[in-house]
Amino acid sequence: MEELLSERLGSVSMKGAGAGKNRTLECGKNSVSGAVSQRACVFCGARVVLNPVTDAFHLVHGPVGCASYTWDIRGSLSSGSELYRHSFTTDLQERDVVFGGLPKLEKALERIVEKFHPPVVFIYSTCLVGVIGDDVDSVCRAAEKKHGVRVINVKAPGFAGHKAMGYRLACEALMKILERDPRRTDKPVGINILGDYNLAGEMWIVKDYFRRIGVPVVSGFTGDSTYESIRRSTTAALNVVQCAGSMMYLARLMEDKFDIPFIKASFFGLEDTKSALVHVSELLGDEETRRRAEELSTRGMEKAMRGISPYLPGLAGKKAAIFVGGGFKAVSLIRQFRELGMDTVMVGTQTGQREDYELIESLVNPGTVILDDANPSELETFMREKGADILVGGVKERPLAYKLGVAFCDHNHERKIPLSGFDGAVNFAREINLSVNSPVWEMARRTADPFLDA
Amino acid sequence: MLDQTPKEISERKALRINPCKTCQPVGALYAALGVRRCMPHSHGSQGCVSYHRTFLTRHFKEPAVASSSSFTEGASVFGGGANLRSSVKNIFDVYDPDVIAVHTTCLSETIGDDLNSYIMELEIPDDKLVVHCNTPSYVGSHVNGFANMVAGFIRYLADPRAPKNDKIGVFPGFVNPGDIREYKRILDLFELARVILPDQTGIMDGPMTGVYEMFPEGGTTIDEIRSLGGARQALALGAAASTEPALALKSKCKVESSVLPLPIGVEATDNFLMTLSGLSGRPVPKELxxxxxxxxxxxxxxxxxxxxxxxxxxxxxxxxxxxxxxxxxxxxxxxxxxxxxxxxxxxxxxxxxxxxxxxxxxxxxxxxxxxxxxxxxxxxxxxxxxxxxxxxxxxxxxxxxxxxxxxxxxxxxxxxxxxxxxxxxxxxxxxxxxxxxxxxxxxxxxxxxxxxxxx
Known part of the structure; x- marks a missing residue:
């Protein structure tokens, strides 16, 4: 670990190192200036959480870049509107910086309402707007009054913190929808699923399980959601939070405001999926619901094991490295690798919280490296040191893994195959097998001196 | 997406939909990746560089390394000077590049960070360099950012007192490493000595070796950029991406450039080769x-x-x-x-x-x-x-x-x-x-x- 920036020392730990010292990992800090961080900004956090609202008009108020980089990269599927897959921006120019961006924003809103009739407009105010001081809130109020649609300002200047702060802002924006004239009922029924973005249709898998055990899903946040579906959510009896990093805050707000309790759950991996279904059925249903949850899980797991078992011999003993956004996903992945007979030798997250890291620490074997907000050098060092066979991560990590000749599995926005639920667990095993056991890694290992033993 | 575009066209002035451009900094970052042992540095929020690296990685299927000043709320009020100072120190301490190429962002431009004076006040190790260019995201596009960064290298490094040499300067335009390899092959056939700035070959098209190098062996060297000041002429390929560096080289070192379109297609390639023939005094090689x-x-x-x-x-x-x-x-x-x-x-x-x-x-x-x-x-x-x-x-x-x-x-x-x-x-x-x-x-x-x- 001697190559680490001294400021980074607190953000890396190894289970079992410095026995008995029980040092707590530092996390949630701002990135060190000058570091090649993998970490994204406030705008990014807000955008990824809200973007899956399919019939919303997502307008990036700022220069063109932030809209360009986030155009159609989210991977969340829609059963209806495709409006969210466009890239809309005010594309601010020099004169707007000097004279303010509001006239352009007002004109853009006129046009949006007239041509696209969206039920809600999210205005993402980026860095520049944060410093030129556009009073976007007043434009939102005026536009709401004039056009009768919801116009919500998401103040997301990149400098205001890191990605997790953006998640909070997104949750607040969603609360603005819920708080105005909320739908209430004396008899709350069913659940909302929070923190599933319907990547490759994962929300549909989870919704289908609940439908089959007889627990109505009122609304999903925010995968395949609409303005209407979001508004319905206040009539639910329970919030089931999947991606806790992005949605725990909304769950807490909804508990405070609408008395909807929440639980954390994960639908990645067999055990986690089963316990999520059973837990929800216990909380909401009768004996019959619980029985159905057990039965569905038992059958789902049996079927999944039949699907997974052919891959097990090829995966046994392989070593996995994990670098993902949130802590809860990392936890599920550690369990999933264990289900596949694999060891997790490195775990990192971009935005994990202290409680996540404590849980991770309790799950992994001694010697496993745990790190917060890692940079490429750190990832490289530890993947090498630990002899990882596969890295699970997002787009920035893929080429790094490949450069090292290490297999890769995208567990982020670029996945095209659903990985959640029982079927997803089979897909996961298949993905990992396809990556780890491709003959290309053997080829890659021989590139250093390819003609040596030829 | 697919069926939501209405046929009826009405003029739009305030709303951009599905842009055909992105912002200057990503172009600057790509340009800086074409200089040997150079760390591109984004002077702005940490999100910018995260997006730019992702964007380049998605295109090149290669890691794109760059650092960020990681602005906080405080920096955007009081200026990013302190962030730049600690960035530069950290980067040289930990990653040890030969040069840091700083580009600005909409944020640092708007709060009025004066990079010239920040850089003058920096403590830079003797054998190291820091250069910069201004890339306000609200002007032009990534192509302008690319041009500005190449011009930035010239303004800082091209040496007007460099000994006159026989080389020609080549500004390749905003192109792929595959294009630059083709330029090199053609220039070799004319036996023309040259300095190509920037040159991402070996960096953004690196071969599989099983080793990750933060700074692979590729890119224009600092000495080569210095020597551009004594080049006999330069070729600026692609007016949008290469005029800016050509002007910078002329104003700093009095080296003339010919601005040519990118040599794509028969006629543009003919013209390119005729120019090379004129410069080399050789006929167009049979092979070409x-x-x-x-x-x-x-x-x-x-x-x-x-x-x-x-x-x-x-x-x-x-x-x-x-x-x-x-x-x-x-x-x-x-x-x-x-x-x-x-x-x-x-x-x-x-x-x-x-x-x-x-x-x-x-x-x-x-x-x-x-x-x-x-x-x-x-x-x-x-x-x-x-x-x-x-x-x-x-x-x-x-x-x-x-x-x-x-x-x-x-x-x-x-x-x-x-x-x-x-x-x-x-x-x-x-x-x-x-x-x-x-x-x-x-x-x-x-x-x-x-x-x-x-x-």
Whole structure:
């Protein structure tokens, strides 16, 4: 670990190192200036959480870049509107910086309402707007009054913190929808699923399980959601939070405001999926619901094991490295690798919280490296040191893994195959097998001196 | 996405939909990756560099290393000087590059950070360098950012007192490593010594070695950039991306440049080679003449599949002009020619090209355009082929038009960055891709009885 920036020392730990010292990992800090961080900004956090609202008009108020980089990269599927897959921006120019961006924003809103009739407009105010001081809130109020649609300002200047702060802002924006004239009922029924973005249709898998055990899903946040579906959510009896990093805050707000309790759950991996279904059925249903949850899980797991078992011999003993956004996903992945007979030798997250890291620490074997907000050098060092066979991560990590000749599995926005639920667990095993056991890694290992033993 | 573009066109001034450009800093970052042992540094929020690295990684399928000043709320109120100081210290301490190339962002530009004075006040180790350029995201596009960064290297490093040398400077334009390799091969055939700035070969098209190098062996060296000050002449390829560095080199070191279009297609490559012939005092090598012959041969063999076919071309200005030129040579009709980058010199050049081939009438040419508009045009007047970046795929699918990927970025296919569009070889490749797209489409759509192995 001697190559680490001294400021980074607190953000890396190894289970079992410095026995008995029980040092707590530092996390949630701002990135060190000058570091090649993998970490994204406030705008990014807000955008990824809200973007899956399919019939919303997502307008990036700022220069063109932030809209360009986030155009159609989210991977969340829609059963209806495709409006969210466009890239809309005010594309601010020099004169707007000097004279303010509001006239352009007002004109853009006129046009949006007239041509696209969206039920809600999210205005993402980026860095520049944060410093030129556009009073976007007043434009939102005026536009709401004039056009009768919801116009919500998401103040997301990149400098205001890191990605997790953006998640909070997104949750607040969603609360603005819920708080105005909320739908209430004396008899709350069913659940909302929070923190599933319907990547490759994962929300549909989870919704289908609940439908089959007889627990109505009122609304999903925010995968395949609409303005209407979001508004319905206040009539639910329970919030089931999947991606806790992005949605725990909304769950807490909804508990405070609408008395909807929440639980954390994960639908990645067999055990986690089963316990999520059973837990929800216990909380909401009768004996019959619980029985159905057990039965569905038992059958789902049996079927999944039949699907997974052919891959097990090829995966046994392989070593996995994990670098993902949130802590809860990392936890599920550690369990999933264990289900596949694999060891997790490195775990990192971009935005994990202290409680996540404590849980991770309790799950992994001694010697496993745990790190917060890692940079490429750190990832490289530890993947090498630990002899990882596969890295699970997002787009920035893929080429790094490949450069090292290490297999890769995208567990982020670029996945095209659903990985959640029982079927997803089979897909996961298949993905990992396809990556780890491709003959290309053997080829890659021989590139250093390819003609040596030829 | 696919069916939500209305046919009815109405003018938009305040709302950009589906942009055909992105912001300056990513271009600056790409340019800086073409200098040896250089750390590109984004002076702004940490999100910028995260997006830029992702964007470049998606195109090149390579890690794109860059650091960030990681602005906080405080920095955006009090200025980013302290962030830059600690960044520079950390970067040299930990990553040990030879040079840090700082570019600004919309944030640092707007709060008025004065990079010139910040850098003057920095404590920089003796053998290390820090350079910068201004890349306000609210002006121009990534192409301008690229041009500004290359000009920045020249302003800081090109040495007006460098000994006069026999080299020519080459500003390659915003192109792929595959293009730069092709330039090098051609320049070698003319036996011309040169300095190419920037040069991303070996960095953004690195071979698999099993080792991750943060600074692979590639890129223009600092000494080479210094020596540009004594070059006998420079070639600025692609007006949009290379005029700025050419001007910088002239104003600092009095080295003249010829600005040429990107050598895409027959005529532009002819002109490029004639210029090289003039500079080297050698005739065009036989090998290149034969390549030209092979390109013409393919154009001739496949002529029924090119002639009078309408196409739409979009992307970065220099690349689009080059592709338009080749399409005209193939006998195609470029009905819509757009770039997202603002600047009327693009429209003038495009119109000039079109009118030379009698194709101006009925054609639409626009700078600072977007893909929503292009889609609407296509809905109102069909084309047979769409040529451009990955962002065209939705239009192609919605309108059921064959699609040829060319330019930057190509996020959804492999191998593009390895291959040239420039030179006769590039022309051959592009013409082949166009013919393939047209012919594949015919095979897919034709009646069973019309499907034959002979076409």
């Amino acid at each position: 003449e034969e390549e030209r012959g092979r390109l013409i041969d393919l154009m001739l063999d496949a002529n029924p599949y090119f002639y009078a076919r309408k196409c739409a071309i979009f992307g970065d200005p220099d690349t689009v002009l080059g592709i338009t030129s080749l399409c005209l040579e193939l006998g195609m009709i470029p009905l819509y020619v757009i770039t997202g980058t603002p600047g009327e010199s693009f429209t003038e050049s495009a119109k000039e090209l079109l009118s030379r081939y009698g194709a101006l009438e009925g054609a639409k040419v626009k700078a600072a355009a977007d893909l929503f508009e292009l889609h609407q045009w296509i809905k109102n007047g069909r084309v047979d082929l769409l040529i451009g970046t990955s962002y065209g795929k939705q239009i192609a699918k919605a309108e059921d038009i064959p699609f040829v990927r060319a330019g930057f970025p190509i996020l959804d296919r492999y191998g593009h960055s390895y291959h040239p569009l420039v030179g006769y070889r590039g022309g051959l490749l592009l013409a082949e891709r166009i013919a393939d797209a047209v012919m594949d489409e015919m095979d897919r759509k034709c009646l069973d009885e019309d499907l034959e192995v002979v076409m």
